[in-house]
Amino acid sequence: MFRKLAVAAVALAAGVVPAGAQTGIAHASSPAVLGGGSGIVIGNQGVCTLTTIGHDAAGRLVGLTAGHCSQAGTSVVAEANRDAGVVGTFAYTNAHMDYAVIEFDPDSVIPVNRVGNTTITELGGPAQFPDIACKQGYTTGQTCGLAYGDVFQSNNWAWTQICVLPGDSGGPIMVGTTLVGMVNGYLYVPCLGPQLGGNMAAIIDDIDTRGGVGAGYDPI
Template identity: 45%
Template structure:
């Protein structure tokens, strides 16, 4: 037998409330639990079919939460979902696309996205100066993950570098330290005996042959967005 008086009932009720507070009611997850954590290097799905990588996330001059990815991944108005949290549903929409310069701007739903600065080994603390030949840059992509390589040559809008880049890595951040310097947009596509060289490079980073990855200069991308006045103008990373 156990106490059933007022004191006993109070003790039992308090204990029950403590258990419920710890375990939670079924389906009672908070709104924060349902938000998708996204940052530079996160996998995203555009239009329900194209899997690419988020370059970075932050806010524009009008305090909208926005992010960037490669333009060839997107079309204007496409829905965006988080690859690793599909249960969050549609978390954003492609708000601007430039297929010529290969970038896209995504406007995110604040109620569905929790922006983060670090994904895996990539921490984005700000925008960096364009890389120079011989610099070592690092890329983070949803397909091949985090890896680094030397910069072979640079141009006004883009640079070639020796990182592993596979389909789905498009849009991935390219960094030096914690500075974002580029947006990965693909690789040259060199073939030897009908074998695409990037397959060899990704499996054997020390291979003497290489298939350079190509990245856009992030400063040029942001300047172009600012000049166009579209959503994303005045972007600053988180």
């Protein structure tokens, strides 16, 4: 089911796909390998994409995804290794900026900085015109397109011409190996209309200002 995103009246959340709709990968034994671009099963209800994984200032293993994927207290399972069971929990969701912080069990997860063709080495953002930005998503894998930047000068959002579909929500948006945003929604038509993504620099600033789980985040 699609849900409306609170940013830009015509923008739709990229959404989730049902938890059993796609698997495609033989499940392995625990622990689960997770990184930016990995599929995550949310509360056994649907699949979103992990934006990034790393440690906060308190040493906790944490990650980010889109806020519309779920709310605080929801369990997280690695889509590619469901046999590992629950590996994390949504610790905080910011509905206004549409991001969520997940706290992972370090004994159940092997964090990595590369998934598919996407490697995350640093944080930045937002994507600016005429950058070519790429995303790694659970549903559509890696897709790339022209970045339009923060056309509304909101500081929280940037637009790109990247193909996204339900299940890609939360996917990392990259310029090179710099994580500049996450997949949040699209305008009008998936993979045809422009994609709306959160500004990673603004998200990190908000997490640090709030404090608690995720503050002082540093990617693997």
